[in-house]
Amino acid sequence: MNRAPMTQKGADRLRAELDRLKSVERPRIIQAIAEARAHGDLKENAEYHAAREMQGFTEGRINELEGALSYADVIDISKLSAGKRIVFGATVDLADEDSGEEVTYQIVGDLEADIKQRLISVSSPFARALIGKNEGDSFEFQAPNGTRNYEITGVRYVD
Structure with missing residues (x-):
């Protein structure tokens, strides 16, 4: 396993x-x-x-x-040195480019994921779309309710 x-x-x-x-x-x-x-x-x-x-x-x-x-x-995500690149454990600030809505998510393990607490699973499609991107990047995500465009406004590694 x-x-x-x-x-x-x-x-x-x-x-x-x-x-x-x-x-x-x-x-x-x-x-x-x-x-x-x-x-x-x-x-x-x-x-x-x-x-x-x-x-x-x-x-x-x-x-x-x-x-x-x-x-x-x-x-221990406080010891990660990924800079402004998104990897496991990152807390990511996003701005929806269409609505202007801002959200923050942390990428965590499958068992600890809880969308109500803004903790998304590393294996989720949304987290997979984020991983490898950098602060300042924009990306398009195909959500069930249509295509969404986001800008990554912040990346940090705090627990």
Whole structure:
């Protein structure tokens, strides 16, 4: 399996989630299963089945996080010396040349991507269009709702 790039901040966030699942959620679910078992007949015990289902989801997420972190290639983006060239970990300021709207995105690993926080996956088409470009460049991106033209107004490497 290939090593997946991940920022230090993203790895820390996933480790915190893993720790919470193991130290808080897992014991809470075990307690809920024990309480549901105490109620008797397990065939018609909705609380028991709900707790077992939650246990399955939680254990699945724990396995997913442990696997992702074991294969992660954690990159300290503050030590990158790419200058004004866009590579993994870059925070990029863009201006839509048509509407004038300005947006900022950071290019991160697949598991840490969250569009609401303006974190885009390095494997996304938009990030792929950005990688290798420099501050001051303009580029055209074929979005689902049509062609968009952007100018790269800033590139920085801070976590």
